[in-house]
Amino acid sequence: MLRSALLAASRSTRFRKTIEGARPLQPVIARFVAGVDTGDALQRTADLLAAELSVTLDYLGEETRDVAQVERTVAVYERLLAAFGDCGFGRLAEVSVKLSAVGQSLGVDGNKRALEAAHRICVAAQAAGTTVTLDMEDHTTTDATLEVLRALRVDFPWVGVALQAYLHRTEGDCRDLVGAGSRVRLCKGAYAEPASVAYRRKAEVDRSYIRCLRVLMAGNGYPMVATHDPRIVAVADVFGEEFARLPVDHEFQMLYGVRTREQQRIAERGNVMRVYVPFGDDWYGYFMRRLAERPANLLFFARALVKG
Numbered sequence: 001m002l003r004s005a006l007l008a009a010s011r012s013t014r015f016r017k018t019i020e021g022a023r024p025l026q027p028v029i030a031r032f033v034a035g036v037d038t039g040d041a042l043q044r045t046a047d048l049l050a051a052e053l054s055v056t057l058d059y060l061g062e063e064t065r066d067v068a069q070v071e072r073t074v075a076v077y078e079r080l081l082a083a084f085g086d087c088g089f090g091r092l093a094e095v096s097v098k099l100s101a102v103g104q105s106l107g108v109d110g111n112k113r114a115l116e117a118a119h120r121i122c123v124a125a126q127a128a129g130t131t132v133t134l135d136m137e138d139h140t141t142t143d144a145t146l147e148v149l150r151a152l153r154v155d156f157p158w159v160g161v162a163l164q165a166y167l168h169r170t171e172g173d174c175r176d177l178v179g180a181g182s183r184v185r186l187c188k189g190a191y192a193e194p195a196s197v198a199y200r201r202k203a204e205v206d207r208s209y210i211r212c213l214r215v216l217m218a219g220n221g222y223p224m225v226a227t228h229d230p231r232i233v234a235v236a237d238v239f240g241e242e243f244a245r246l247p248v249d250h251e252f253q254m255l256y257g258v259r260t261r262e263q264q265r266i267a268e269r270g271n272v273m274r275v276y277v278p279f280g281d282d283w284y285g286y287f288m289r290r291l292a293e294r295p296a297n298l299l300f301f302a303r304a305l306v307k308g
């Protein structure tokens with residue numbers, strides 16, 4: 001119930017205005033969002049790399065319906081990637097892109113525009129010696145996102161994609177993406193989805209995650225295990241042994257500000273641990289999805305409002 005209400009609020013313009021204007025929330029937001037500009041993002045990347053973690057940077061924004069904003073977003077990614085290249089980060093620092101931030105929501109030729117924009121970002125990533133991973137948004141965009149992925153991989157076979165274990169279709173999508181060179185970030189899924197397309201109960205989502213993970217770990221691609229769930233991390237270790245995967249054959253990923261001690265523990269034992277680091281001022285949708293994931297975050301949020 002609470003999760004559904006928060007996910008509904010994540011799309012409400014009125015609620016958005018109230019939350020964005022609430023100054024006492026700034027410290028709560030800073031827990032999940034690394035800063036507003038590319039300077040903040042680069043500083044946070046350098047800090048995480050110094051702590052032996054890897055990074056994927058996300059310039060916040062979604063469902064953009066303004067062509068000029070799409071152009072600004074692409075330019076931010078190009079600048080960031082040029083800076084990554086100058087710093088020589090290699091694949092330790094990559095970027096994550098939401099197609100709805102780069103043209104997918106612009107109307108009839110949205111997918112074509114998103115493909116063009118993502119292609120430009122990939123050119124910049126290639127020059128910097130790193131990779132791009134496409135985020136996955138609500139289920140109405142899954143086919144289009146996978147289509148863009150297929151088109152991008154013709155020129156950039158290293159482009160990755162997030163798949164969401166809560167969707168009924170995802171085990172099949174994993175089977176389609178287990179070939180050599182394929183990079184799949186498996187997550188549980190963060191949007192409000194109908195029962196016709198998605199598992200709704202946590203136990204069902206977790207079981208689906210494990211089935212999908214088995215497919216990916218048994219395949220020839222590069223699985224990216226994106227979860228904070230300790231039981232699933234343990235299952236990934238078991239699959240790693242079963243399918244004789246070395247630590248360099250797959251990686252773990254978690255969100256900035258979530259289970260940071262666990263992030264460090266996994267990196268210290270010799271696995272790649274990549275932190276998903278969002279930055280920018282369009283943090284509202286991302287932040288509300290983080291609240292929906294964990295009721296305790298809501299308490300933290302409510303306390304900040306009352307104290308302020």
Ligand code: FDA
Binds near residue numbers: 188227228275293
């Ligand atoms: P689960 O929700 O069961 O949480 C397990 C435990 O982790 C909790 O008990 C809690 O301790 C901790 N935890 C989880 N979320 C927390 C939070 N917000 N704050 C504090 N603690 C928390 N989704 C999507 O739809 N499309 C996408 O492209 C992506 N991309 C993505 C990238 C990466 C790197 C990650 C880690 C996640 C995503 N997600 C995503 C989000 C994902 O779908 C999912 O909503 C969250 O990761 C929460 O699910 P868990 O697997 O962590 O398990």
